[in-house]
Amino acid sequence: xxxxxxxxxxxxxxxxxxxxxxxLNELTRRLPGLRVTVRCGLPRQTLAARLAFPFVxxxxxxxxxxxxxxxxxxxxEKSRQAYRQxxxxxxxxxxxxxxxxxxxxxxxxxxxxxxxxxxxxxxxGIPAVALCSLHWGDIQRHYFPEDTDIHGQxxxxxxxxxxxxxxxxxPMESLPRAFTVGPVARIGRDGRRELRRRLGMADDEMLxxxxxxxxxxxxxxxxxxxxxxxxxLVPADWSTGHPAALPWESLGLPFIDVLRASDAxxxxxxxxxxxxxxxxxxxxxxxxxxxxxxxxxxxxxxRRHGAGAEISRRRLQRGDLGEALEQLMGLDLPPPPRPxxxxxxxxxxxxxxxxxxxxxxxxxxxxxxxxxxxxxxxxxxESAARETT
Numbered sequence: 001x002x003x004x005x006x007x008x009x010x011x012x013x014x015x016x017x018x019x020x021x022x023x024l025n026e027l028t029r030r031l032p033g034l035r036v037t038v039r040c041g042l043p044r045q046t047l048a049a050r051l052a053f054p055f056v057x058x059x060x061x062x063x064x065x066x067x068x069x070x071x072x073x074x075x076x077e078k079s080r081q082a083y084r085q086x087x088x089x090x091x092x093x094x095x096x097x098x099x100x101x102x103x104x105x106x107x108x109x110x111x112x113x114x115x116x117x118x119x120x121x122x123x124x125g126i127p128a129v130a131l132c133s134l135h136w137g138d139i140q141r142h143y144f145p146e147d148t149d150i151h152g153q154x155x156x157x158x159x160x161x162x163x164x165x166x167x168x169x170x171p172m173e174s175l176p177r178a179f180t181v182g183p184v185a186r187i188g189r190d191g192r193r194e195l196r197r198r199l200g201m202a203d204d205e206m207l208x209x210x211x212x213x214x215x216x217x218x219x220x221x222x223x224x225x226x227x228x229x230x231x232x233l234v235p236a237d238w239s240t241g242h243p244a245a246l247p248w249e250s251l252g253l254p255f256i257d258v259l260r261a262s263d264a265x266x267x268x269x270x271x272x273x274x275x276x277x278x279x280x281x282x283x284x285x286x287x288x289x290x291x292x293x294x295x296x297x298x299x300x301x302x303r304r305h306g307a308g309a310e311i312s313r314r315r316l317q318r319g320d321l322g323e324a325l326e327q328l329m330g331l332d333l334p335p336p337p338r339p340x341x342x343x344x345x346x347x348x349x350x351x352x353x354x355x356x357x358x359x360x361x362x363x364x365x366x367x368x369x370x371x372x373x374x375x376x377x378x379x380x381x382e383s384a385a386r387e388t389t
Contacts, residue, residue, distance in 0.1 A: 006101070007109075010064075012068075017040070018050070018184075022186055023131065025053065026342050031350065036051075036056070037056045038056070038058070039057075040061070041060065043059075065139065070215065074291065080147070100120075101121060108127050109128035115157035122157070129352060132164075132166060133166040133168060135163070137154040138170055155174060165178045168183070168297050168302075169271075182339065183340065184275065184345065187279060188257040188258075190260060191257055205229050206230050206329070208231070208325065211235050211266075211267055218238075220319075221234055222240065225319055230322070232244055232246075233245070233251070256280070264282060264325065265283070268289055269289050271298065283307040284307065284308040285325065285328050288313070306333070
């Protein structure tokens with residue numbers, strides 16, 4: 001019988017998908033008969049752009065991470081209320097999700113990184129593994145240290161499964177079963193000369209790709225001054241109107257190929273953007289996220305393995321980027337790191353899938369001690385997730 005992998009992804013931006021997709025693509029290459037079900041609040045077309053294999057999509061959110069006001073700013077008060085609401089009847093919520101998971105009958109659950117998914121897998125007796133550069137226990141404790149009961153429930157869920165910690169990543173010293181693998185990043189096609197010729201660029205012009213991930217953030221590109229020798233590729237929702245800028249989507253190329261062909265990336269600290277830029281040999285100009293606890297490890301890793309410089313949010317809004325770009329291009333760029341984490345993570349997950357303990361026959365819904373019907377209901381996690389996108 002073919003194995004069935006249930007993948008539960010956080011929809012908190014695109015980072016969790018960008019971490020998981022290369023590993024899944026490698027797994028399905030090795031195991032062509034593998035069935036994959038993806039549960040995630042991101043649109044199917046967003047998933048399909050990254051996943052190179054057939055999959056079943058269940059459009060639901062099992063976590064929200066943090067409620068975001070925009071791509072850079074978390075909303076602590078709304079997030080606090082969402083965490084408290086979602087944990088108000090935690091055992092019942094876990095039991096309901098365990099019953100739903102058992103009905104899907106996966107051989108293995110891969111979570112990046114909803115802890116409700118891991119708790120439900122434990123309740124259903126289904127093997128599970130987590131993969132991420134962070135976990136929501138550290139994030140929740142950073143913002144809400146007084147909510148110790150909630151933190152305990154989160155960490156109990158994470159502690160019940162092995163955790164593949166990606167590089168760069170937060171320390172995760174409190175997880176007894178965490179182990180570290182290398183970076184996970186796609187490598188783009190080398191089409192630099194072709195793209196520059198298509199755009200009619202001179203040899204001494206600089207091509208800068210911009211984007212802040214999957215959560216909206218308004219940038220008034222049309223009001224930016226014209227920087228001599230700089231061309232911009234920006235997201236379509238930044239509504240260009242600038243003589244030296246156009247939407248990167250209009251090129252009809254995969255994002256990773258556009259990144260590989262660029263001289264620099266303008267972004268925020270985030271796993272996907274930093275890892276992919278460094279592994280493709282692209283410099284990074286980043287806007288600070290001082291309250292986000294993952295920022296420090298990402299920036300420190302980029303300094304060692306790539307080239308990065310910080311620009312203030314005020315300068316971003318004004319388009320006052322000329323001096324920072326000049327300094328960035330003057331930095332030494334080390335040899336790109338290899339994305340060894342793809343194969344390392346795939347090795348571990350493949351071994352779990354090939355284990356006799358992971359069969360397609362899991363606990364049936366009738367044997368689960370649960371409350372509530374086997375239906376897709378919207379709870380506080382799902383409603384809060386809508387505020388992040």
